[in-house]
Structures are given as C-alpha cells and as structure tokens.
Amino acid sequence: MLLQADLKWLDDPQTYRVNQLPAHSDHHYYRTVAEMQAQQSSFVQSLDGTWQFAFAPTPQERPVGFEQPDADHQNFGDIQVPGHIELAGYGQLHYTNTLYPWEGKLYRRPAYTLGDTTGMPGMFSAGPDNTVGAYLKTFTLSPKLRDHRVVIQFDGVEEAMYLWLNGHFVGYAEDSFSQSEFDLTPYLQTGENLLAVEVFKRSTAAFLEDQDFFRFSGIFRSVRLVAQPTVHVNDLTIRANVLDDLTTGDFNLTLALNDDAGQSGAQIKTILHAADRVLLNQTVPAQAEVTIQHVPVPNVHLWDHHDPYLYQLQVEVLDAEGHLLEVVPYDVGFRRIELKDKVMCLNGHRLILNGVNRHEWDAKRGRSVTVADMQYDLQVFKQHHINAVRTCHYPDQIDWYYLCDRNGIYMMAENNLETHGTWQKMGAVEPSDNVPGSLPQWRGAVVDRARSNYQAFKNHPAVLFWSLGNESYAGDDIAAMDRYYHEHDETRLTHYEGVCRNRAYEDQISDMESMMYDPPKVIREYLDNDPQKPFVNCEYMHDMGNSLGGMNSYTDLIDQYPMYQGGFIWDYIDQALLINDEVTGQPVLRYGGDFDDRHSDYEFSGDGLLFADRTPKPALQEVSYYYGKYDR
Amino acid sequence: MANTTAKLHVVYGDGTLGLHGEGFQYIFSYERGGLESLKRDGKEWLYRVPKPTFWRATTDNDRGNRFSEKSAMWLGADLFSPCTDIEVAVNGQVITLPIAPENNRYSDHETADKVTIRFTYTTTTVPATTMTVSYTVDATGEIRVQAHFNGQAGLPELPALGIRFSMPTAAQGFTYRGLSGETYPDRMAGGQPGDYQVTGLPVTPYMVPQECGMHMATERATVTRAITLNNADPDTEPFSLTFKQAGTPFNFSCLPYTAEELENATHIEELPLLRRTVFTVFGAVRGVGGIDSWGADVEAKYHLPADRDYDFEFVIAGTQD
Numbered sequence: 001m002l003l004q005a006d007l008k009w010l011d012d013p014q015t016y017r018v019n020q021l022p023a024h025s026d027h028h029y030y031r032t033v034a035e036m037q038a039q040q041s042s043f044v045q046s047l048d049g050t051w052q053f054a055f056a057p058t059p060q061e062r063p064v065g066f067e068q069p070d071a072d073h074q075n076f077g078d079i080q081v082p083g084h085i086e087l088a089g090y091g092q093l094h095y096t097n098t099l100y101p102w103e104g105k106l107y108r109r110p111a112y113t114l115g116d117t118t119g120m121p122g123m124f125s126a127g128p129d130n131t132v133g134a135y136l137k138t139f140t141l142s143p144k145l146r147d148h149r150v151v152i153q154f155d156g157v158e159e160a161m162y163l164w165l166n167g168h169f170v171g172y173a174e175d176s177f178s179q180s181e182f183d184l185t186p187y188l189q190t191g192e193n194l195l196a197v198e199v200f201k202r203s204t205a206a207f208l209e210d211q212d213f214f215r216f217s218g219i220f221r222s223v224r225l226v227a228q229p230t231v232h233v234n235d236l237t238i239r240a241n242v243l244d245d246l247t248t249g250d251f252n253l254t255l256a257l258n259d260d261a262g263q264s265g266a267q268i269k270t271i272l273h274a275a276d277r278v279l280l281n282q283t284v285p286a287q288a289e290v291t292i293q294h295v296p297v298p299n300v301h302l303w304d305h306h307d308p309y310l311y312q313l314q315v316e317v318l319d320a321e322g323h324l325l326e327v328v329p330y331d332v333g334f335r336r337i338e339l340k341d342k343v344m345c346l347n348g349h350r351l352i353l354n355g356v357n358r359h360e361w362d363a364k365r366g367r368s369v370t371v372a373d374m375q376y377d378l379q380v381f382k383q384h385h386i387n388a389v390r391t392c393h394y395p396d397q398i399d400w401y402y403l404c405d406r407n408g409i410y411m412m413a414e415n416n417l418e419t420h421g422t423w424q425k426m427g428a429v430e431p432s433d434n435v436p437g438s439l440p441q442w443r444g445a446v447v448d449r450a451r452s453n454y455q456a457f458k459n460h461p462a463v464l465f466w467s468l469g470n471e472s473y474a475g476d477d478i479a480a481m482d483r484y485y486h487e488h489d490e491t492r493l494t495h496y497e498g499v500c501r502n503r504a505y506e507d508q509i510s511d512m513e514s515m516m517y518d519p520p521k522v523i524r525e526y527l528d529n530d531p532q533k534p535f536v537n538c539e540y541m542h543d544m545g546n547s548l549g550g551m552n553s554y555t556d557l558i559d560q561y562p563m564y565q566g567g568f569i570w571d572y573i574d575q576a577l578l579i580n581d582e583v584t585g586q587p588v589l590r591y592g593g594d595f596d597d598r599h600s601d602y603e604f605s606g607d608g609l610l611f612a613d614r615t616p617k618p619a620l621q622e623v624s625y626y627y628g629k630y631d632r
Numbered sequence: 633m634a635n636t637t638a639k640l641h642v643v644y645g646d647g648t649l650g651l652h653g654e655g656f657q658y659i660f661s662y663e664r665g666g667l668e669s670l671k672r673d674g675k676e677w678l679y680r681v682p683k684p685t686f687w688r689a690t691t692d693n694d695r696g697n698r699f700s701e702k703s704a705m706w707l708g709a710d711l712f713s714p715c716t717d718i719e720v721a722v723n724g725q726v727i728t729l730p731i732a733p734e735n736n737r738y739s740d741h742e743t744a745d746k747v748t749i750r751f752t753y754t755t756t757t758v759p760a761t762t763m764t765v766s767y768t769v770d771a772t773g774e775i776r777v778q779a780h781f782n783g784q785a786g787l788p789e790l791p792a793l794g795i796r797f798s799m800p801t802a803a804q805g806f807t808y809r810g811l812s813g814e815t816y817p818d819r820m821a822g823g824q825p826g827d828y829q830v831t832g833l834p835v836t837p838y839m840v841p842q843e844c845g846m847h848m849a850t851e852r853a854t855v856t857r858a859i860t861l862n863n864a865d866p867d868t869e870p871f872s873l874t875f876k877q878a879g880t881p882f883n884f885s886c887l888p889y890t891a892e893e894l895e896n897a898t899h900i901e902e903l904p905l906l907r908r909t910v911f912t913v914f915g916a917v918r919g920v921g922g923i924d925s926w927g928a929d930v931e932a933k934y935h936l937p938a939d940r941d942y943d944f945e946f947v948i949a950g951t952q953d
Contacts (some may be wrong), residue, residue: 517924544925545692545838549818551922553931576839581901588901591839603692606839607925618814618836618844625822 005162005169007059010124010203013111013435016445019171021151021181023455024235024256026398029328031144031229036314036327042144043326045225047152047195052136053079055090059125059200062132067164067196076136082156082368085133085218091201093577095592097212097601100421102129104599110207110422112441113433119441124202133218135197141188141225148227150188152195154180155397156221160203164196174205174445177394177416178452184225207435208445210421211393211470213359213367213575213605214592220368221397229325231266231286231317232258236328238313238459239491242300242336246348249297249334251280255290255315262287265320272332274301274311286317302347303333303461305387308408310461331405333461337492339511343562344493344534346410346464352558353410353566354627355388356381356609357539360396363578363589363612374400376614377572378407384609384620385627390538390568393418393470395453404462411462412495412538412568415453415481417446417469424471429501436477443477450481454488467538468496468509479508497538514538516570520553527561537567541623544607548619555626566630569623575605576612589613639743640771642722644735649720651747655951656773660749662731665715667767670775672951675860675871679800684753684763684779685912686710688792688843689894696925703788709755711892716762717752724748746770759786761938765795774950776878779915780943787938792843794883794914796890800861803909804870805831806886810850818919818934820848833888833909841897845885846917852876852949853884855911874949875913882946883914915944 009015030036031043054076056062065071079088086093094101102108106129111120124130141150154161158176162169165187173180187193201217239252251272266286272279272295280295301309310331317325337346344351358377360369374397380386389409391400394416404411423431436442450468457463466485468478478496485494493511500506500515513531515523516539527535541548548569557564576589589612592600606612609620643650648668649660659669666681687710690700700707720727722744728734750766761784768776781793807830811823814836836844847853854874875884887894888906897903919934929935936942 517928519923519928541922542693542924543922544696545840545842546814546816546836546844546920547691547693547925548922549816549920549934550931551819552821574839584901586901588899589837589839590899594899603839604925606692611837612839615837617838619819621813621822621824622819623822 003169005172007125008121009172010130010160010200011111011121012119013204013442013445015172016174016205016448017172019182020173021183023178023452025237025459026401026456027233027236027328027330027459029233029326031326032324033327036329043227045139045142045145047137047139047223047225048081050078051081052076053088054134055085056132056134058128059130059132062198063134066134066136067198068167069194073136076134079135081135081219081223082221083218084216084220084366084368085131085199086216087366088218090133091131091217092597093595094215094597095213095575095600095605096215097604098210098420098424099599100206100210101215105129109433110435110442111204112439113435113437124200124204124206127202130200130202131217132201133199135199135219137195138192139195139225140192145225145227148229149183149185150225150227151181151183153224153226154219154221155223157197157199157219158217159205159209160200162198166194174203175416175449175452176205176209178449179398179456204445207422208417208419208449211418212601214577216366220366229317231261231264231319231325233315233317233326233328234258235455236315236330236459238330238332240311240332240334240461241491242302242334242347246302246336247299249300251292251295251297251332253292253313257286257288257290259288266325267318267322269316269318271314271316272311279311297334300334303335303408304347305408305410308333308406310405330459331402333405335461337464339493339534342532342534344512344565350562351410351565352630352632353388353536353568354386354630355390355410355412355566355568356386357390357392357568357571359392359571359573359575361573361575361612363576363614366577369397371399373614374403378403378409380610380616381409382407384624385631386623387627387631388412388568390414390467392571395456398456401457401460401462405460409462410464411460412465412467413453413457413463414467415449415469417449417472419473420471423473431473434473434475436475437473438476443480446477447480447484450484454485458489463492465493465495468494470497472498474499474502474505474509479505482509495536495538512536516540517542520557523557523564527557527563531563534563534565535561536565539570540567541569542607543569543571543609543617543619544604548622551622551626555630558630569609571607573610573614574608574612578613638771640745640747640769642742642744642747643740644730644738644742646732646735649730649747649749651769653771653773653951658769658775660767662718662729665718665753666751666765670948672773672873673871674865676862677799677873679798679908682765682795682797684713684765685792685794685796685891686713686755686790687891688918689841689891691842691920692840692925693921693928693930694791697921697927697929699789699929700791703791705757705788706791707892709757713753713755715751716754719750721748757787759784761787770950772950772952775948776945777948778943778945781915781941783938783940785939789918790916790936790938791918792891792914793916793936793942794912796910796912799855799857799909799911801857801859801908802888802906803833803855803857803886805829806853806855808847808850808853810847810853810881814845815848816846816920817848817917818921818931823848830886833886833906835887835889835900835903837900839899841894841900841903843891843894845887846883846914847885848883848917849881850877850884851881853886855886855909857909875911876947876949878945878947882944883917884912885914886911913946916942
C-alpha cells in the first residue's frame with residue numbers, strides 16, 4: 001500500500017485532491033454507434049441505489065477501519081445514493097447564509113490568515129461539528145467492464161471524501177460540486193468488490209463553500225464505474241469559432257488520448273455533420289494528442305437562444321484492424337461571444353441577458369435534483385422568456401449543460417466558491433481574515449476549482465461566461481483564477497462581482513462590471529461616467545416573498561444604455577423542504593430555523609420565482625412580460 | 633321596470649337604521665359604527681361591520697427596509713380605530729341623528745328615494761386623523777360606498793388604505809374583471825386584462841405568510857358563497873354579491889384572513905382554519921418593491937404618504953344588477 005489516508009488533509013488547504021484523475025471534458029462515449037444512438041453505454045455501470053451506511057457525529061466516533069472487507073459491518077444501516085445524509089435521517093438540517101455554520105459554537109479562523117503559520121492542525125479533523133458518513137457498496141463488475149481500465153466517477157460529494165476499494169486506499173477529494181474521478185484498476189478483483197467512502201461534512205473546503213443554502217453532506221449526485229478501451233479519448237477541446245464575416249465557421253478540435261495511443265496502431269476517425277451534410281470526415285493515426293485545425297464551415301448555421309442549432313461531432317477510435325473501440329459524440333454549436341466597443345455581442349449582436357440565478361433545488365431531495373426537475377425548469381424558462389442562467393454558486397449536474405445547449409440557454413458557468421463569511425461581517429466589508437485573498441496556501445484549491453469547471457464544460461456552446469465564484473472578495477488568488485480561464489479559453493468572457501469590493505484588482509479580474517442589487521440610479525451613475533466594462537446585474541430583483549416590484553426601472557436601462565446588458569434575477573426557486581408537519585402530519589414547506597438549527601437565516605432562502613415545490617409565484621407573470629419585451 | 637317607482641323602506645330604529653327593499657335588507661348600527669347587516673334574498677353577507685383598514689401583513693421587503701417598524705402605529709389603527717361620528721341624510725337632506733327620542737316621530741311606513749349614512753372613524757394614531765365612509769342606498773338596493781381619508785402631517789406612511797368586509801363563511805370562490813394574477817402598482821405590467829375565476833380563497837403560499845392576493849385595476853368582482861351561519865337555513869345553493877367600480881377601477885383582495893392573522897403566522901400551516909371571507913377594497917396600495925430585501929425601499933412613487941387626502945368609491949351592486 002503506497003499511500004495511506006490521512007485525516008490531516010481535512011485541515012490543510014493545500015491538500016484538496018489526492019490521487020484524483022485530472023479534470024477533463026464531460027463527454028460520453030460508447031462501444032457502438034447503436035449504443036450511442038440509444039444513449040446507453042455498455043462501458044458504464046451505475047452505482048446509484050442502496051448503499052450501506054453508518055453515521056458518526058464526530059471524526060473521533062467514526063468507525064475506523066470500516067473500509068476493510070473483514071471489518072464488522074453489522075451496525076451499518078442503509079442509505080440511498082444519490083442523496084443528502086441529513087435528509088436520510090442522519091444529522092441535523094441547517095440553513096445559514098453568510099455566517100459560517102459553526103457560528104456561536106466554535107471559534108474558527110482560516111488557516112494561514114491573520115499571520116498564522118501553524119496551519120491550525122485539528123480544526124476539522126478533530127472538529128466536534130464534523131459529522132462523518134461511512135458508505136459501503138459491494139459490486140461485481142459487469143461483464144462489459146471486465147478486462148478494461150476502470151475508473152469511478154463521483155459527480156458530487158459534500159464536502160470531503162476518502163475512497164477505498166477492497167481495503168486499499170484510492171484517493172481523496174474536496175470540491176463538492178465538481179466530478180471526482182479515481183482509477184480503480186489496480187485494486188479490482190474478480191467477483192465481489194467492496195467500495196468504501198468516508199464523507200466528512202467539514203474540511204478547509206468549508207471556508208470556500210459558504211454559499212447561502214442548506215448545509216448538507218453526503219454523496220448527493222450519481223456515482224458510476226466507467227471502463228475505458230485500450231485507446232481512449234480522455235479529453236476533447238472543441239473550438240467552434242465564427243470568423244469575422246459571421247457566416248463562416250472555423251472548427252478546431254484537440255483530442256487527448258492515453259499516452260501510449262501512438263503505439264497502438266489505432267486510427268481516429270472524426271466526422272462533423274449537420275442534419276443534411278458532412279463537413280468533415282477525416283481519419284488519422286492515433287496519437288497522445290490529435291489536433292484538427294481550421295476546418296471551414298461555409299454558411300455556418302449559428303447557435304443562439306432562438307435557434308440553438310447544433311452540429312454533430314462524432315469521434316471514432318478504431319483499432320489496428322479497423323474495429324470500433326469507442327465512439328464519442330458531442331453536439332457542436334458555432335457562436336461568437338466578444339466585446340465590441342465595450343459591449344458584449346453574440347454573433348455580432350448586442351447581447352441582452354434575461355437571466356435567472358438557479359440553485360439546484362428540489363423540495364423533497366434538496367440539491368440532489370433530477371433530470372425531470374431540469375426539464376421542468378427549461379419549460380418555465382421557455383414560457384417566460386428567460387434566456388440565461390447563472391449556475392449560482394457552483395457547477396451544476398452535467399446534464400444541465402447539455403440541456404442548456406439544446407434549449408439555447410446562455411450560461412454563466414460559475415465554479416464552486418463563496419467565502420462571504422470571511423469578509424462580510426455585520427453588514428460591513430471587513431476582510432481581515434478573508435480567504436482565498438492573496439494567500440498562497442489557498443491558491444491551489446481555488447484555481448483547481450476553476451480548472452475543474454473549465455475542463456468539464458469547455459465544449460458547451462451554452463457557456464458564454466466563466467464566473468469565478470460569488471462574494472469572495474478579491475485578491476491575488478481570484479486574479480489567478482481569472483488568469484486560468486483566460487489562458488485556457490480565448491473564446492469566452494470572465495465574470496466576477498466581488499472585485500467591486502476591492503477595485504485594486506479590476507484590471508485583472510472580470511471582463512464585465514458586475515454588481516448585485518444596485519438600485520437603477522446607481523447603475524445609471526456608473527454608465528454615465530465613462531464606464532470601462534459593460535454592465536451586468538449578476539443578481540437583481542431580489543424575489544423574496546411578495547416582491548419583484550419596479551422591474552421596469554431596470555429594463556428601461558436596456559433601451560437607454562448599450563453597455564447595460566441585463567442580468568440575472570435572484571433567484572429561480574425558493575429553497576425550502578417538504579416535511580411532514582409534526583402537528584397535522586401533512587406535508588408542509590419548512591425553512592431555516594424549523595429544525596432547531598441555529599444560527600439560522602430563517603426564510604432568507606425563499607427568494608425564488610417559483611415556490612420550493614416548483615409552483616410559480618405570482619410575480620412570474622411580470623418577469624414574463626418584461627423578459628418577453630426584450631426577448632430578441 | 634317595476635322597481636323604478638319603488639321607494640326605499642326606512643326603519644328608524646332605536647340602535648340601528650334599517651333600509652329595506654325588494655330582495656334586500658340593510659341594517660346600519662349606531663352602536664357598532666357601521667353596516668351591521670347586508671342581507672340579500674335572505675342571505676347575510678356580513679359577520680362584523682366593515683371597517684377602514686390601514687395595515688397590510690408585512691412583506692419580506694417591508695421587514696427588510698423596516699417599513700413596518702416605522703409605520704407600526706397603523707397596525708393599532710387597523711385594529712382599534714373607533715367610530716366617532718355618524719350622520720344620516722334622507723333624499724340628500726341631513727337629518728338629526730334619528731336615535732331615541734328623536735325617532736319617536738317616525739312610523740313603520742317610512743320611505744325615501746335614497747338614504748346616505750356616513751360614519752367617521754378616528755384613527756388611534758398620534759397625531760390622530762379621520763376617515764369617513766358613506767353608504768348611499770337607493771330603492772334598487774345599490775350601495776354606493778364613498779371613502780375619504782384626511783391627510784395629517786406627522787403620520788408615517790400608510791401600509792394600505794381600504795375598507796374591509798368580513799363575511800360570515802368562506803367563499804366558494806370569486807370572479808372578477810381585471811388583471812390576471814396577483815398585482816401591485818409596481819408589479820402589474822404583466823397582468824393580462826380579462827375575466828377571471830378563482831376557486832376557493834387561495835392564500836399565496838409565501839414561505840412566511842404576508843400581504844398577498846391583491847388585484848389592481850378591477851371593474852367588478854363577485855363573491856360566491858354556498859353556506860350561511862343561519863341555523864334555520866339548510867340551503868346550500870350558491871349565492872353571490874357583486875362589487876363594481878364607480879367611475880374608476882378599484883383594487884381588492886379576497887382572502888380568508890385579516891392582515892393581522894397573516895402577520896402573526898410564520899408558516900402557512902399556522903393560519904387558522906378557513907372560516908370567513910375577508911373582502912377588502914383598497915383605495916390605495918403600496919408597492920411591493922424588489923431591489924433587495926434588506927433595506928431598499930419601494931420606489932418613491934409607490935409609497936402612500938399619510939399627509940395627503942385620499943378619496944375612493946365603489947358600488948355594491950343592487951338587486952337588479
């Protein structure tokens with residue numbers, strides 16, 4: 001055993017991934033074209049469903065050694081994956097906004113702030129509020145996955161996880177909302193395998209994940225095993241550009257295969273086609289990296305909100321005998337987002353964002369949303385002229401990005417970061433213990449979050465903007481995130497509102513001036529005084545309770561200022577939980593403070609255009625009217 | 633039309649003024665300070681006398697910008713403002729208030745073309761002001777309600793201004809000609825004009841119960857009930873009452889609860905069992921705002937300053953309508 005799990009990683013902001021595979025594009029791949037058409041890959045084995053589970057209120061009380069196949073698992077109960085531990089009856093539900101969930105219970109300052117040099121050992125590994133979920137899943141590899149390299153993908157685990165297979169330590173991950181992937185191949189055995197996951201509610205990631213939401217833990221998104229053929233496309237980078245004439249597409253593709261792909265004799269066949277015509281059909285020998293550059297697409301059919309036209313890319317990996325090893329499909333949208341005269345333009349036209357902020361929410365399942373939830377949401381978007389979404393304040397489930405591609409929804413793709421509890425105190429800007437700030441010890445973790453977001457979603461035409469996170473103040477570390485996005489992607493713009501709290505960084509952070517909740521008058525003042533960046537409301541029209549009055553005072557700005565480009569209403573759906581009333585037994589919607597949870601921000605999570613059960617609020621007809629008016 | 637020549641029958645009682653005609657019987661109470669009984673075809677429409685209303689259940693935005701703290705005295709005024717003066721006019725002539733012994737000179741056969749009774753309410757604010765509510769009834773049974781609020785310097789802004797009717801049982805629903813959905817002066821652009829039917833008495837399920845259910849710019853609204861509190865009335869056939877605009881459209885809400893009942897609940901399931909209909913005609917409506925929920929006020933033009941007068945009127949349709 002080369003590596004042992006170490007509880008100290010929970011305390012160390014510099015340890016945020018151990019043995020995790022590098023982030024890569026979120027493509028699917030299939031063994032045959034028929035599988036691809038049915039969207040059922042025989043390379044995939046889902047591990048969703050019932051897992052064994054044991055809960056511990058603190059790290060010290062956790063079942064040490066439970067990952068060993070010969071350990072006593074008699075005390076384990078059941079839990080459904082995906083799902084939140086707190087909604088499965090273990091651990092207290094808790095909603096808080098800015099103040100950290102340990103407010104008034106524990107005194108914590110982030111490691112390396114305020115001159116600390118100790119790293120504050122034990123803060124989370126011995127944290128009395130750090131609940132632990134011990135998960136076990138036995139599986140037998142399905143025949144189609146045998147004799148392959150097999151990796152495991154966790155789409156979302158909150159907030160730190162350790163992984164073992166058959167008693168061998170595999171790896172460690174943070175970042176609750178990005179996929180974590182590990183190679184299981186060395187430890188797989190024939191017959192039954194025992195997978196063990198130890199999930200901690202808190203780690204240094206807790207400082208970075210202070211979003212205004214219920215504080216859950218657990219494996220809340222899907223888990224799957226994925227087999228890879230001997231030659232495999234690990235990553236693809238599509239650049240579907242549009243030339244200055246706005247009528248010619250410029251297609252570029254970079255494939256990353258396994259390092260030894262060049263010795264395999266395999267071939268890579270790349271086809272790009274639209275419904276009626278083939279634009280590219282090219283076969284080249286496999287290499288570790290395969291690039292295709294500047295394939296012109298004359299009279300290109302552009303992608304936008306009203307006409308989300310997609311071309312189909314199909315990459316086939318053929319072995320030396322010409323047999324198909326895998327086929328990778330990806331929808332390609334040609335569109336061009338750029339700044340022209342300080343105005344954001346899509347395909348040459350000024351962009352108007354009729355947007356919403358959307359937390360992933362389901363009144364029964366919390367943030368473990370379903371595809372049905374997503375499809376419902378897209379219907380609401382369509383009916384009410386909502387053309388844009390900000391994934392506040394973390395990456396969403398992968399399916400959502402594909403659905404936005406197909407439905408023409410402009411995405412502000414935000415990575416997982418919010419630290420307002422380290423600088424917004426009692427209504428004042430007080431950043432003395434802010435993270436990530438300019439602290440080198442925190443930089444790696446936040447740039448990794450940017451990387452995970454970029455690498456996974458870089459091929460989605462729907463993504464027009466990369467957002468560096470929410471309300472985390474500004475310093476060298478967030479500047480490094482902005483730099484990461486720009487260095488890797490010349491085709492999109494970056495967004496970050498928090499730089500307006502520390503304008504020393506405004507040349508390094510965010511391509512747009514983004515504010516939240518400024519009254520229209522203040523926005524006018526900005527736009528009347530030699531503005532340097534186009535203006536976007538990353539959050540506006542706070543729709544808490546009976547609200548959303550006076551929307552015309554914002555939409556009027558669209559007509560008056562070319563550099564005013566709309567915004568994202570806060571927010572799409574109330575966060576409340578459907579619980580059986582302790583008095584009547586009837587299902588009722590409950591919010592912060594209803595679970596004896598303190599400190600709480602109570603009803604502050606109820607700001608949606610929809611109630612938590614997805615019925616529309618009356619204000620939605622007003623949104624429909626004004627967004628319809630500017631639905632161009 | 634048989635009724636065009638009919639006269640309004642007037643009963644000069646010792647504690648009340650009765651106004652009767654074909655299919656209607658109205659009783660105005662001097663003691664209760666308002667319209668105590670509005671009976672149509674044998675069905676009672678009032679549970680308590682209608683009163684001016686000055687409060688709305690605090691919205692999240694009101695709480696955030698501390699509006700309710702600043703305007704708190706209107707909550708007391710909503711609950712407690714007494715009737716301090718009553719005036720009766722018959723055929724346009726003000727008469728000596730016909731209470732005993734003044735009413736000894738009347739008979740059981742008194743009639744009139746129209747009668748107006750005006751109630752003055754003095755608010756329990758500091759400083760105090762008054763609001764008058766006049767009911768003018770003619771032989772068709774039509775009631776024209778005219779309200780006047782006397783502005784008074786030194787009073788905080790009004791959360792709401794209207795007249796609240798408390799009906800004895802919960803309505804089956806209501807119809808109206810106005811705007812779709814729930815509208816406020818700063819959130820009515822999306823309301824589509826039309827005829828709408830609402831089943832039951834829905835309370836918009838905001839997480840924390842608050843002001844809700846407003847319908848701006850309404851031409852008419854009809855409330856339909858099926859049961860009464862009259863133990864001798866087993867009939868369950870639906871029956872209706874219509875409110876109409878008098879010249880300009882009116883604003884209303886039709887809910888099962890008063891603003892105070894909504895104000896006190898932290899969840900919708902804490903609200904009382906559904907028993908009454910609270911139909912309120914609003915002469916002025918404060919906007920809901922929307923910039924943020926922790927300080928931004930409603931835009932200035934949607935405020936209701938209390939140092940100016942407000943007038944509004946509407947009609948409770950006659951029996952021929």
